Amino acid sequence: MPPLNGKIVTVVLFIAVLLGVLYCYISQSYRVVLSFEERFKASDKEARPPQEVVVTLSRHELHLVSQDYLRYKQPSIVQGRTDVVTVTPWLAPVVWEGTFNPGLLDTIYRPKNITVAVTVFAVGKYIMFLKNFLETAEQHFFVGFRVHFYVFTDRPNEVPQIKMAAGRQVTVMSVPSSNRWQEISARRMEIIQTLIEQKLENYCDYIFCLDVDSKFHGRWGTESLGGLVAVIHPGYYRDERSRFPYERRPASRAYVAHGEGDFYYCGGAFGGLLQEVHLLARTCRENFEADAKVGIEAAWQEESHLNRYMWINKPSKVLSPEYLWQDFKSRNSEVQIIRFSGVVKNYADIRPN
Ligand SMILES: CC(=O)N[C@H]1[C@@H](OP(=O)(O)OP(=O)(O)OC[C@H]2O[C@@H](n3ccc(=O)[nH]c3=O)[C@H](O)[C@@H]2O)O[C@H](CO)[C@H](O)[C@@H]1O
Numbered sequence: 550m551p552p553l554n555g556k557i558v559t560v561v562l563f564i565a566v567l568l569g570v571l572y573c574y575i576s577q578s579y580r581v582v583l584s585f586e587e588r589f590k591a592s593d594k595e596a597r598p599p600q601e602v603v604v605t606l607s608r609h610e611l612h613l614v615s616q617d618y619l620r621y622k623q624p625s626i627v628q629g630r631t632d633v634v635t636v637t638p639w640l641a642p643v644v645w646e647g648t649f650n651p652g653l654l655d656t657i658y659r660p661k662n663i664t665v666a667v668t669v670f671a672v673g674k675y676i677m678f679l680k681n682f683l684e685t686a687e688q689h690f691f692v693g694f695r696v697h698f699y700v701f702t703d704r705p706n707e708v709p710q711i712k713m714a715a716g717r718q719v720t721v722m723s724v725p726s727s728n729r730w731q732e733i734s735a736r737r738m739e740i741i742q743t744l745i746e747q748k749l750e751n752y753c754d755y756i757f758c759l760d761v762d763s764k765f766h767g768r769w770g771t772e773s774l775g776g777l778v779a780v781i782h783p784g785y786y787r788d789e790r791s792r793f794p795y796e797r798r799p800a801s802r803a804y805v806a807h808g809e810g811d812f813y814y815c816g817g818a819f820g821g822l823l824q825e826v827h828l829l830a831r832t833c834r835e836n837f838e839a840d841a842k843v844g845i846e847a848a849w850q851e852e853s854h855l856n857r858y859m860w861i862n863k864p865s866k867v868l869s870p871e872y873l874w875q876d877f878k879s880r881n882s883e884v885q886i887i888r889f890s891g892v893v894k895n896y897a898d899i900r901p902n
Pocket residue numbers: 669670671672673674675730731733734735759760761762815816817818849850851852873891899900901
């Protein structure tokens with residue numbers, strides 16, 4: 550019966566073609582998934598060229614990978630925030646709420662197994678801020694990632710016991726007190742430099758150096774990671790740069806001339822890759838000490854030196870003032886979320902001078 554045979558042959562051929570197409574489609578999507586995953590998994594550090602590796606995944610793994618990496622809201626290059634600038638003239642991102650996908654970023658960084666170090670100084674009466682700082686960090690700072698807080702204090706017995714999530718810990722380090730707050734603040738650079746050299750190399754990937762007189766109110770996570778990360782000061786970002794409180798004496802190594810400078814950055818929050826922050830801390834410390842030898846203390850101590858450094862060595866990521874607001878300031882409309890903010894404090898009560 551030739552007509553039936555013909556039908557069978559057609560059906561068989563059709564199924565074969567269908568299976569072939571299906572096979573090509575599936576192997577192609579495995580390839581796409583893996584080249585994407587490998588790009589981020591392969592290295593702890595930044596900018597490693599993508600590698601394509603073809604491996605067979607179980608259905609469960611494929612499900613996880615495609616769920617985590619590939620299912621998210623469609624990005625757009627024509628729609629997004631228009632009320633703020635989200636990139637610097639040297640093409641560093643400026644991180645504002647609404648410019649990033651937190652879940653996507655977390656899944657990119659999770660396989661890298663990163664550890665983030667935090668330095669926080671609580672010298673003298675500033676110990677009173679530590680409990681709130683640490684408790685709110687547990688709620689908002691790199692939740693789900695390994696974080697090691699290094700607390701520097703002259704009052705180790707007064708460090709509060711805070712329950713930390715798995716993979717997170719506090720180490721208390723003793724530092725001498727001083728009768729000048731300016732010195733306590735500025736000396737942080739030297740201590741950060743030494744900490745990186747002696748304890749963090751080959752252990753941590755990133756570090757953030759934060760003021761203790763502050764609290765977390767919202768997410769501060771993987772979106773903030775970068776080579777050299779600076780935070781824009783909430784007090785000056787709408788001002789002309791001639792009004793920034795840079796060090797204006799040419800004799801100082803922190804000098805920034807009128808008509809120069811990019812932004813005014815905070816001394817109370819900065820970070821990045823270990824090596825980058827090490828170089829920053831070492832340079833600021835050396836410049837601070839060179840100034841001291843000729844009897845100069847910059848207008849805002851290490852903050853002035855940091856601003857000079859960031860002007861010469863442009864940060865690769867800039868965090869908007871969402872990342873260091875001040876509680877006494879009312880929120881400006883472009884600030885949709887306050888993530889970290891300085892608490893209101895009575896300087897006369899808490900500073901040694
Ligand atoms: C929000 C922000 O950008 N703050 C910066 C700003 O003033 P601030 O008024 O925020 O300075 P501050 O009094 O908070 O001192 C900075 C930090 O030094 C530590 N500390 C200070 C005094 C003391 O007795 N004990 C103690 O532990 C503590 O961690 C504190 O958070 O300008 C300072 C310049 O010197 C620093 O650059 C601060 O980081």
